[in-house]
Amino acid sequence: MRKFTILSACGTGVATSTVAANKCKTLLKERGIPQVDIIECKATEIVAKADIIHPDCIIHTAEIPVQKLKGIKTFRALQFITGIGAEQLADEIAEYLKTLA
Template structure:
């Protein structure tokens, strides 16, 4: 499987998106998806960044304009911050990747 491109967004594009990205990377590796490239950004930058990098999916912890991101699969991942329900969300993301991301 090729490297999966993920865009991670939070309110400021610093701490929370980093925690979400690292948690996502670890949980996906545990599910057999070891190669991910995660770019972090602020929620207000997400539409422009998505258009620039064309990610396979987006993870976010802040409100984002989903109506402007219809071309991308988006996952709200507050569970990656709290820890409660993180495994289930990771399963959903891994299932999506395995079904849609091809070489």
């Protein structure tokens, strides 16, 4: 399977994006997707970063301008912070990424 790139965004690009990224990476590995690069950024940087990096998808814990992301699949990732629903969200992300492989 190929390596996937995910952008992880939060309000400051420091705290919750890191927690979400780490949890996402761990859960995706458990689902047979071991090669994932997750790049963290601020929500305000998401459009510019997406234009440069061309991620396979975006996870976010803050509001982002989805309509400006040119069709990139996004997942609201608060579940990775709270733990409630994290497994189901990881399933959804894994299923999506497997369609791109």
